[in-house]
Amino acid sequence: MSADHRFGVPVVEFTAVGHTYMGPPSVEALQECDLRIEQGEFVTVVGPSGSGKSTLLNIIGLLDRSTTGTYLLDGIDTHAASESRRAALRSKRIGFVFQSFHLLAHRSAMENVELAMVYQRVPRRDRRIRAESVLRRVGLSHRLHSLPTQLSGGERQRVAIARALVARPSLLLCDEPTGNLDSRTADSVLGLLRELHTEGMTVVVITHDAHVAAQGQRTITIRDGILMEQAPRQVLS
Template identity: 75%
Template sequence: MSAPGTPVGPPVIEFRQVGLTYPGPPPVPAFRPCDLVIEQGEFVTVIGPSGSGKSTFLNIAGLLDAPTEGTYLLDGIDTGKLKDGDRTALRGRRIGFVFQSFHLLPHRSARENVQLAMVYNGAPRAERRQRAQDALEQVGLGHRLDALPTRLSGGERQRVAIARALVSRPSLLLCDEPTGNLDSRNADSVLGLLEHLHALGMTVLVITHDPAVAERGVRTVTIRDGVLREQVTV
């Protein structure tokens, strides 16, 4: 990851009047058309209450759902022109997901859980093992490579999940309520890790309902009733 500064390439995320309406009858507009640009190396938080449209936004940004209108460019690639298989491959290469629930296999070690993220990308076994170790060291868990998730704290399990998201060297770290299952101490530790990754040049996008989490971003966007708006600080 390069040091943050002036972007040297296209935005990581660019929405051009992107919206999503679920078919009816009657049609339900879940995400109103909007423009959004997230440049390389930004740390952006998206905040909104339950039912505001955060999940729809996550699904669009994460290439899990296709918008019904507008254009979504990921790293300058027009995702609307891709076939399903190509969209899946792009998502696997360019986006690392971190969820509220850690989604770790309980009978696999931390390193094995991270290695599993590379099974289908063609990396040789020996390379997968070393890259998993490197990712765990990056998140401060180099001393817990062989620990099972049941032997890790909640904060450590989330760090393993972050390592798993980083191991494919994505353009974007997309986090959905990453501190939702953590106590305040572990939540602060995980947010500190995200800030550290951002300082190293990673593009971080955190979706949350918690104002304290949203404040940790360098830039905040609000979403309510499917409407996305930039939060301006006066």
């Protein structure tokens, strides 16, 4: 599922990365930190509201530029890159999954996934083939032509995951992916994320839920903008 990598190069590598929102007053949302996420890891990030989780997600996802330090994505220096280059890297190498799905209501599951490839200039026929393949992969072969309003919450999140995967990214970055789901549906989506990780996808999940956090190989806690890491562990089955 994941993109080609150079052997041994981490997907995410922070060196003294920090972020301050300028005031007045200025707010140090992320204190200078080092972070390394290897290819094929499943990492969860937890912390209370206002701890800096969103800032960390935005920097990893190339939505914001850090004010200090260096961020290498697949070995590429993103801090020095132009905004157009960062946008291209974000589109090709990072798949986003959000709590609120962000699907177009009047487009089918297939069309929602296909739209993710339009700006990459993927030919129409190839878009259809790839969209159908990835929707089948997430268990929605019977829902290809259904509208989001005809889908359950779990099915909508699976469409969102398919849309994130269709560009064959290096990193699947999930922000509270089970936040709008009941516990049974949430477990189904978490099971899919574990399967994708088993197949080699690098997965980072931002969450406030201890059960979700426990799915990762390792958990990073952020509090008052400071990253702290727990010891690695086995992924729960």
